[in-house]
Amino acid sequence: MTDPGSFMRYVAIGDSLSEGLGDPSPSGGHRGWADRLAEILAARRPGLTYANLAVRGKSAAQIRAEQLGPALALKPDLVTVTAGMNDLVRSGFDAASVVADIEEMFVGLTASGARVAVMTFPDPGRISPLARRMLPRVVDLNARLRAAAERHGVTVLDVFPHPVTTDPRLWSADRLHTSPLGHARIASGMAHVLGLTGHGGWNDPLPPRPPVSALGAVRTEVRWVLGFLGPWLWRRLRGRSSGDGCSAKRPEPGPVTPPV
Template sequence: MPHSEYLRYVALGDSQTEGLGDGDDLTGLRGWADRLAEHLTAADSSLLYANLAVRGLTAGEVRAGQLAPALALRPDLVTVVAGVNDLLRPGFDAASVAGHLEAMFAELTAAGAHVATLTFPDPGKIIPIARPLRYRALELNARIRAAAARHGVTVAETAGHAVTTDPRLWSADRLHASPLGHERIAAAMADALRLPGSDGTWALPLPPRRALTGGRAVAAELRWAGTFLGPWLVRRLRGVSSGDGRTAKRPELLPLDGTPGTPGARPALGHP
């Protein structure tokens, strides 16, 4: 579909699509989907944009809670990015996760939308203790590519590029992209969709920097484990999700700079 026909964009997914790591819940979340909407708006100011993503959701939960509302919005462009929360859990089943993604691909494309998704970088290169998850990511990526090919879905290949595991593209928790990371994801998606002004420069490496070594590296890992890993494990053991009680930040199709009843006002992105 030519870029000029993307006038109704809906984003489905979890915390990355919601925008965690790019702003906060007080000042508002931006995120790669908002950045992609900005790119689309630059091409056509009449774009309407909705973001149904909610943090903490599995692919099955995204399908159960977001697919029907997305179809009701009659989008012509949809991004579907989910599966990382499944990948991190003990009972991960790549076939089941990919099945939920493919079901969304099928229904959305059948409704006339152009769908785009992405592949995931090796989590072990971002979080050293997650190295055993590498093969999970490889299998999920292979299944995403196959499902996308069956339904004409565009895939932004963010896996396989060294820059996507550069620590500067990730926030302090190493689970969510930093503002620079969200910028690169949006650029990768724009490039995959062949939007005007996009190109492959998003995959270029950042300038070299000195890595931590020895005791400083160990201390950094211990700080990360105490600040982020520990609380995450506690939530998993308690069966608590970071998305509990939250709703989509942009449930309606709106101009990027408008809210219902308030022409020209930008919504407080990130508030539940």
């Protein structure tokens, strides 16, 4: 297994999670867990270069078609992949088809000699009560993802078993994207499974939250439906994606500097 301190080029591919939505950068744009992981790696290997090809709203098939080739052309020795969430929320979801696209990425990336890492999905019903019916999809997708990763020697950050990953404080107000704290926890978790020391507490529980009244909980749900779910559904009905017109924020490898 590759020494995590020896990585020289890290490339992230995927969707909004890897792009960093929900984690504003002090210098503008989005930071996100992949940027944070790059900072952790660069602290141990100052010569590390990093590219991020992820684009919000992309399905697994789109990530494979649009990002796999460019990622391979950059000749990375570490690649992280996030794909499947945008498929999960679509009516025609097919776990086997989604994982087939992800596994094709595993095949190409591992064949190039890169270390590859992926993560599972948390229980959406613990993040938003209206998403409880998605649990069977998530369980199925996670199982297939773990099996594909095992077949190809891909490292897995398995977030599903850990209650803290559905703590509301790790999620943005839209409940679709992780908060800055959530991105920090993912970066630490990925560093941990890659073998970097000092990140074993990535899944530690947060302090208890103050109790919320039943009325307060209802108001929160109404605000979420009106402010986030409604606009998301309207966009889907019109056949539009949040990624329309967007491009990769960091298409070329460059040195890593912590945000000011």
